[in-house]
Structure formats: C-alpha cells, structure tokens
Amino acid sequence: MSIKKKDTFINMLVSLFVITIISGFLLGFVNDLTFEPKAKAKMAKKVEALKLVLTSFDNNPVTEIKKAKSSLAKDSVEMYPAFLNNDFVGAAVIGSSEKGFSGLVKIMVGFKPDGSIENIVVLEQKETPGLGTKMKDEKFLKQFRNINPAAFNLSVTKDGGEVDALSGATITTRAFCEATQMAFDEFVSNGEALKIPKK
16 A cells, blocks of 8 residues: 555545544534423423323322332333322323333323222334324324223223223334333222322
C-alpha cells in the first residue's frame, strides 16, 4: 500500500471515529432532553386511565402505588389502591402479556373491593389495525365489566372459556385475557396490602 493510500485510509478512519463519537453524544443529549417529557406523558396517560377504571376516590393512587414481582411480567406489576374517606374502594392493576399477535398487550384493570371488574383501559398494544385494535372497542370491553374472574373463565370460547373473541383476532383476545387474569391474580395475592392507606 502506498503512503498516500495509507494516509487517506487513516484519515477516513479518524473521520469516521470522530463522527461516531459526536453522533453518540448528540443522541445521548437528545434522549436526555426528551426523557422527562416522555415520562410526564406516560404518567398523564396512567392518571387518565385511573379515572376511567376506578369509581370515585379521594386519594392520589399514583402516590400510593404498590409494586409486586410476577413471573409473567418483565417489570414489576403496578397496583394503584383507591380510597374514599380512608375506606378501600378498589384498585387499578396493570396486567400485560407478550403473547399478542404483534407482541406486548398492556392494560389497566380497575377492580372493586370484591374483585369484580369495574372497567379496563388498554395502555399499550401493537396489534393489527381493524382486527386486534378492536380490543379498545366498547363492544369487546363490556363483556368484562362487573364480572368476577374468580367465578368467570377468562379464556376465549374456542378454548372452553366465556370470552367472545374479536373476529379475526383470537390471538389478541387470548393475550388480553391473559393480561386480565394476571391483573386479577395480583389483586388477589396483594389484597391485604392494597387495603392499607399510606399515612
């Protein structure tokens, strides 16, 4: 290799290294700038979901969050207890399943003190538009309200359960049911801890 070619090659390597370093710093800087707004947006979404899945409450469930480990979830399961005049009126529990048609299905389930479902809100999903995304529709969600998973088979009818699957999206429905069951199981196993308000 000639000296000229060697110098050109070294210059190219140095330039590439410098560009990579600068790009890395810029990406890190942009990530730091957007981290807080993203976290605030995510929290605002949770607060809005809490208002939809729980009956009237006068505490701030976000500040009373309780977390539990689950073998079914990558992260800790988040539980938000609700109180009215210091009386336990229910809890919102985040359930998830990685078995959706396109991966993660994450929901927030509001439970009454007896374990029956108040309401469910979909927090995250990447399902097929027009098929799996119908899990957000009233027609699908209403079949879960006021049922107690302790006495209701949270499986699709095709699998011997009591849940009518979304048309063309049985896999999505199975994931939704699994996430709901997970939320219920955590509500039951952490029931006593959820009933104690923070001082």
